[in-house]
Amino acid sequence: MSLDRVARDKLVRALAASMIQHAEELTSLDQAIGDGDHGLNMKRGFEAVLAALPGLADKPLPEMLKAIGTTLVMKVGGASGPLVGTFFMELGKALPEQPARADLVAATDKAISAVKARGRSDAGQKTLLDVLVPVQTVLSEGGDGNAIAAEATRAAFRTIPMLAIRGRASFLGERSIGHMDPGSRSVSLLIGAAAAILEREADS
Amino acid sequence: MSSASSGNVGIVIVSHSPKIAEGAADMVRQMVGNAVPLAWTGGDVDGGLGTNVAGILEAIATAWSPAGVAILVDLGGAETNSEMAVEMLPEDRRARVVVCNAPVVEGAVIAATESSGGSSLAAVKRSAEEFYA
Numbered sequence: 133m134s135l136d137r138v139a140r141d142k143l144v145r146a147l148a149a150s151m152i153q154h155a156e157e158l159t160s161l162d163q164a165i166g167d168g169d170h171g172l173n174m175k176r177g178f179e180a181v182l183a184a185l186p187g188l189a190d191k192p193l194p195e196m197l198k199a200i201g202t203t204l205v206m207k208v209g210g211a212s213g214p215l216v217g218t219f220f221m222e223l224g225k226a227l228p229e230q231p232a233r234a235d236l237v238a239a240t241d242k243a244i245s246a247v248k249a250r251g252r253s254d255a256g257q258k259t260l261l262d263v264l265v266p267v268q269t270v271l272s273e274g275g276d277g278n279a280i281a282a283e284a285t286r287a288a289f290r291t292i293p294m295l296a297i298r299g300r301a302s303f304l305g306e307r308s309i310g311h312m313d314p315g316s317r318s319v320s321l322l323i324g325a326a327a328a329i330l331e332r333e334a335d336s
Numbered sequence: 337m338s339s340a341s342s343g344n345v346g347i348v349i350v351s352h353s354p355k356i357a358e359g360a361a362d363m364v365r366q367m368v369g370n371a372v373p374l375a376w377t378g379g380d381v382d383g384g385l386g387t388n389v390a391g392i393l394e395a396i397a398t399a400w401s402p403a404g405v406a407i408l409v410d411l412g413g414a415e416t417n418s419e420m421a422v423e424m425l426p427e428d429r430r431a432r433v434v435v436c437n438a439p440v441v442e443g444a445v446i447a448a449t450e451s452s453g454g455s456s457l458a459a460v461k462r463s464a465e466e467f468y469a
Binding site (some may be wrong): 136138169170173176205207209210211212213214215217218250251299300 | 385
């Protein structure tokens, strides 16, 4: 997979658009079981990422991902900043400039481990890991962009009946059941946006 | 903010609310005086409720002491952002900053009290954490 400057620029814009366009939806999910700032926080973070264009897309892929991660850590606020930011930073550290699928599989595995360590959490606790982990499995089994995006969406919906064990929603105990985890939803949107761009690049 | 006298452990207060952070810092000052380097931070980068890594890094720098810095936090994001900030510190400082598992107001006061007596970073952390023990 080769992502030239134009493709990197498209990727950044697609990621940012997915958060900015869904800010209200994410906020209303967070109002149900969190503190209602998730949509605004992610929007602020990705607006800062957009503001780093065009220079951001001049960077090689690993450097670009690390820069996105750092920006999210500094700007998002809330626990999502360090969690999503760590994912991008670790992905950047682990990927070569022209990654093959095997590189992507290995790098996402490392990045997910870093998110688990940062949040002292694992899949099954109604967090973004409940999307990241199953999507990584589809990626490692050879699923294409469409399969990855579909699994991301399904995985976010699977958080609805889950009991929150980590994060703000865990304060609600059983009342967290019946609502989609906002962090899972935002990660599924980001994955969907990235998968669509990568799929198009693979075809071109 | 950090008095020159002090080889004492510094205290950083991190709350989602700048008012809580500042108020807790006021209580520490009133009860423990100026013998302890102290800094607070609260709010997201737009000034709303939340925490931010840049603000935490700045507070750590303000309260810096060779004896180290103990951070008191309120809710989840404050803790995650504080841990992130610690990891972003220069390597020689990283090992001398701890995030305490303690209530933010009571923890800050007891940690500062312990620090003002010249206790080590480990002892300061232990005192603060006795609230949840």
